[in-house]
Amino acid sequence: MYLRALSFFALLLLLPLTGYSQVIEESLSRSGSIYSGFGSGMPVDINSSNTNGMGLSGVATYSPFAPSLSNPAQWGKSEFSQGQLTLGLTNYRTSDNFASAQNSRFTFESFQFVFPLLRNKLGASISFTPYTRADFARVNQGVLESADFDTPVDFITTTVGAGGINRFELGLGYQLNDNISIGYAGSAYLSTLTEELSTNFSDLGFQRTGRPSQIDKEIKGAGFGNRFGVYTEADQIFGSVDRVSVSAAVNLPINISTERSFETFRVVEGLNERVELNSTDGTIKLPLEFNGGVTYYLNPYHSFAAEYLFQNWGESEFSYDLSEEGFYKNRSKIGVGYQYQPFMNQQNSGFLSNFRYSIGATYDDGHLTFDGQNIETAMLHAGLTIPSQRNRSSIDISFNYGVRGTQSNSLVKENIWGFKLSLNLAEFMFLQQRFQ
Amino acid sequence: MITAFMVLSLFFSITSCNNEGVVGSELTQGEERIETTTYPVDDINIVSDSGFAGLLEYSAIGIVNDPVYGTVTSSSLLKPSITQNEIESFADTLSLSLVLNFNPERYGDTTSTSQYDIYEINERWRGQEIRYNDPVTIDESILIGSFQVSGEDSVRVPISSAYTERFRQFFNDTTALRDSLYRFEFPGIAIVPAQQNNKIDFLRYQESIDDTSSTLVTRFLVETMQDSLIATLPVQDHANSMSRSNIPDNSDGIVLHNTLENIMNVDFDFTQEEFDGKEVINAQLIFNVDTAPQTTAPLGFKRLGNEFLRGHTFDTEPFSLHSEIFARQAVVGSTLDDEENLYRITVTQYVIDRIYGELETTPLYITNQGNNGLYISTKLMGTDAAENMRPRLIISTINPDN
Numbered sequence: 001m002y003l004r005a006l007s008f009f010a011l012l013l014l015l016p017l018t019g020y021s022q023v024i025e026e027s028l029s030r031s032g033s034i035y036s037g038f039g040s041g042m043p044v045d046i047n048s049s050n051t052n053g054m055g056l057s058g059v060a061t062y063s064p065f066a067p068s069l070s071n072p073a074q075w076g077k078s079e080f081s082q083g084q085l086t087l088g089l090t091n092y093r094t095s096d097n098f099a100s101a102q103n104s105r106f107t108f109e110s111f112q113f114v115f116p117l118l119r120n121k122l123g124a125s126i127s128f129t130p131y132t133r134a135d136f137a138r139v140n141q142g143v144l145e146s147a148d149f150d151t152p153v154d155f156i157t158t159t160v161g162a163g164g165i166n167r168f169e170l171g172l173g174y175q176l177n178d179n180i181s182i183g184y185a186g187s188a189y190l191s192t193l194t195e196e197l198s199t200n201f202s203d204l205g206f207q208r209t210g211r212p213s214q215i216d217k218e219i220k221g222a223g224f225g226n227r228f229g230v231y232t233e234a235d236q237i238f239g240s241v242d243r244v245s246v247s248a249a250v251n252l253p254i255n256i257s258t259e260r261s262f263e264t265f266r267v268v269e270g271l272n273e274r275v276e277l278n279s280t281d282g283t284i285k286l287p288l289e290f291n292g293g294v295t296y297y298l299n300p301y302h303s304f305a306a307e308y309l310f311q312n313w314g315e316s317e318f319s320y321d322l323s324e325e326g327f328y329k330n331r332s333k334i335g336v337g338y339q340y341q342p343f344m345n346q347q348n349s350g351f352l353s354n355f356r357y358s359i360g361a362t363y364d365d366g367h368l369t370f371d372g373q374n375i376e377t378a379m380l381h382a383g384l385t386i387p388s389q390r391n392r393s394s395i396d397i398s399f400n401y402g403v404r405g406t407q408s409n410s411l412v413k414e415n416i417w418g419f420k421l422s423l424n425l426a427e428f429m430f431l432q433q434r435f436q
Numbered sequence: 437m438i439t440a441f442m443v444l445s446l447f448f449s450i451t452s453c454n455n456e457g458v459v460g461s462e463l464t465q466g467e468e469r470i471e472t473t474t475y476p477v478d479d480i481n482i483v484s485d486s487g488f489a490g491l492l493e494y495s496a497i498g499i500v501n502d503p504v505y506g507t508v509t510s511s512s513l514l515k516p517s518i519t520q521n522e523i524e525s526f527a528d529t530l531s532l533s534l535v536l537n538f539n540p541e542r543y544g545d546t547t548s549t550s551q552y553d554i555y556e557i558n559e560r561w562r563g564q565e566i567r568y569n570d571p572v573t574i575d576e577s578i579l580i581g582s583f584q585v586s587g588e589d590s591v592r593v594p595i596s597s598a599y600t601e602r603f604r605q606f607f608n609d610t611t612a613l614r615d616s617l618y619r620f621e622f623p624g625i626a627i628v629p630a631q632q633n634n635k636i637d638f639l640r641y642q643e644s645i646d647d648t649s650s651t652l653v654t655r656f657l658v659e660t661m662q663d664s665l666i667a668t669l670p671v672q673d674h675a676n677s678m679s680r681s682n683i684p685d686n687s688d689g690i691v692l693h694n695t696l697e698n699i700m701n702v703d704f705d706f707t708q709e710e711f712d713g714k715e716v717i718n719a720q721l722i723f724n725v726d727t728a729p730q731t732t733a734p735l736g737f738k739r740l741g742n743e744f745l746r747g748h749t750f751d752t753e754p755f756s757l758h759s760e761i762f763a764r765q766a767v768v769g770s771t772l773d774d775e776e777n778l779y780r781i782t783v784t785q786y787v788i789d790r791i792y793g794e795l796e797t798t799p800l801y802i803t804n805q806g807n808n809g810l811y812i813s814t815k816l817m818g819t820d821a822a823e824n825m826r827p828r829l830i831i832s833t834i835n836p837d838n
Contacts, residue, residue, distance in 0.1 A: 034459065034460045094459045094460070095459060096459050096460055098459075099459050100459060101459045138460060140469075142470065144470050144472060144832060146472050146474075146830055147824070148474075148720065148722050148778075148780070148828070148830050149720075149780075149830075150773060150776075150780065153832075155470055157469060157470075197469075197834070197836050199469075199470070199717075199834060201717070203718075205718055205782050205784070206717050206718045206832065207717075213715060213717050213834055215715060215834065215836045217836055262713065262836050262837070264715055266715070266788065266792065267785065267788070268788060268789060268792045268793050269789050269793040269794070269795055275792070277712075277713050277714065277715060277836070278712050278713035278837075320837075412459055412460045
């Protein structure tokens with residue numbers, strides 16, 4: 001008990017360190033997907049920690065060992081208070097027809113706390129998750145030519161993007177009966193998209209005070225969202241111990257009113273001052289999202305899941321750059337997965353029987369298209385869950401490997417592998433165990 | 437738990453950043469962020485003034501009839517020093533002569549021979565106050581010396597015994613008022629060109645020393661009757677008495693003289709709105725040189741080449757423009773691009789201050805070369821010249837919105 005509590009707080013203490021690691025890395029190189037530099041960033045797959053190993057959101061996969069991020073309806077089934085924290089490490093090896101680069105990124109994935117208001121009837125959730133993430137470094141080089149210049153001036157512009165849109169969500173789930181649960185969550189979407197544009201010139205006369213020009217861009221704003229979920233399950237479908245769950249969640253479109261500003265340092269009349277180049281209001285509209293899935297439990301040890309995610313990015317808006325908005329397209333993602341839970345069988349005694357194993361595959365046709373070429377992502381996933389022997393806490397470790405994009409049409413191909421670690425703590429602040 | 441963090445640590449240790457080039461440069465186009473825009477510069481005026489003509493590095497003597505820049509007549513005014521470093525008294529047996537050291541570059545018909553006469557100045561010495569186009573009066577009734585110059589490096593001219601005798605009296609004066617009496621009462625001499633001259637020679641007054649040699653300057657010699665050198669007396673004070681006349685119409689261009697007779701005043705009229713959302717990274721003021729004066733010059737006629745332009749700005753309009761320009765460091769400048777025959781003056785900070793600043797800064801005052809006693813003029817293409825030759829401002833900006 002005390003060990004778990006200490007572990008949880010240790011993880012909380014690690015949060016600032018994750019931020020620190022990001023700061024360190026910013027000075028070296030941005031390391032996310034280059035495609036996150038378009039519009040409001042790359043959409044983040046919000047998976048429940050127990051289904052990360054399948055690469056699925058878990059909309060139809062309920063686990064008493066981990067709270068659900070994907071379906072508010074599952075919160076009504078909560079028996080114990082649960083908390084979850086997920087950290088991730090993703091490596092990108094990017095290449096186009098001319099060059100390649102490799103970078104890594106350590107990220108905070110999500111935090112969630114679910115607690116039952118009425119055990120197995122009404123549960124509430126509070127969570128903080130990224131919705132989109134911009135995390136990239138772009139380099140453009142060119143030549144500034146004029147008949148009046150002594151020589152053409154070469155320049156290199158480095159754009160380092162960071163931030164994204166984060167979701168802070170509060171919601172309730174209610175179990176209507178043994179077969180149906182419903183849920184709702186209201187959320188605040190907070191946008192903080194930043195870019196540092198640094199330009200070096202071959203002619204020092206273009207670099208005032210001998211330093212490259214640096215312009216900071218920031219898009220800040222907030223909007224409100226609504227998410228609904230339904231979870232249905234039925235048992236004894238094809239046999240005496242099987243069970244099936246069919247569930248869906250809908251996230252309504254979100255309008256985020258934002259303000260974009262460009263700032264830089266400028267020496268005016270001998271004074272170095274930070275000035276705002278301009279500031280404009282705009283709108284970021286996030287898409288309607290439908291996430292549906294079916295999970296079939298052959299028995300308590302074997303389960304199969306299939307999911308479909310649709311986001312109508314084609315109707316989304318990024319008013320600051322209509323050309324980037326033009327790259328948006330509707331996004332569909334499908335995935336299948338399998339989980340094996342030998343630890344549920346009390347008669348298994350081998351070491352390998354202490355875990356849950358997950359594998360899965362996903363295909364995402366992407367939310368961006370360039371000249372008709374979709375930025376697709378195909379991934380394989382695997383995971384290992386280490387459940388507690390004494391309670392419903394667990395640790396989820398998942399791996400994924402895949403490919404995004406292509407080198408054709410002057411695009412960029414990204415070979416991605418990642419690692420996620422989730423800590424799921426259940427009932428750690430409740431008295432129930434003391435009575436056991 | 438410990439295992440999980442060990443795995444995470446392992447992943448940290450095996451990952452690194454490794455860039456082998458620019459990935460995705462064709463995916464994103466950022467070149468259009470940098471823009472270069474040409475603005476015509478129409479608000480140009482010539483301010484007439486006259487720079488100081490005393491105690492400069494050179495002193496000009498001669499007459500030149502320049503078909504572009506007018507007739508320049510210049511006499512050199514100078515006065516020997518009465519310093520007693522080398523001799524304590526000027527004996528009756530000693531004579532005085534003047535050694536004139538010339539700048540190798542001449543202005544005008546360099547093939548001609550010039551005739552010069554030396555007279556006394558007919559007014560109280562005011563060497564430090566003399567300005568161009570402010571000639572002093574000369575007593576041409578008493579000739580002190582005369583000489584001719586073709587292309588020599590130096591000329592030695594004996595000074596008349598009458599003038600030497602007057603100088604001896606001041607030199608040997610032992611009263612307490614010796615220095616002040618000499619400064620105000622003893623007349624300097626003027627080296628005056630004969631009217632038929634068509635060349636200007638420049639006397640050297642500033643010694644330049646390098647590793648191998650030192651350049652001698654104009655000075656006086658104290659000698660015995662047998663021409664044995666007893667002492668060298670430096671020139672205590674010197675100045676130019678210069679006037680320019682018969683100035684042709686140059687309204688098709690912009691004429692600048694390093695004597696500060698013509699000072700260019702350039703003003704820009706920008707609004708912040710024009711640069712809204714942009715960052716000014718470079719601004720260059722371009723002036724093309726009008727090469728016609730060079731190509732139409734008579735055979736053998738040479739001018740001293742102009743090599744740079746400089747610009748001054750002031751917080752408030754100066755009371756004495758030539759004084760401020762003479763005394764202050766230029767804020768901008770440009771050397772001549774002799775291939776393109778133009779000047780590129782980087783005025784980035786000035787433009788930024790004009791666009792975003794709150795102070796009422798003055799326009800940019802542009803002068804040529806430096807006021808050093810040489811006569812250097814240049815003609816720049818004016819606002820009515822061909823579009824690609826007019827004065828223009830090239831402003832480069834970053835527009836992060838692109």
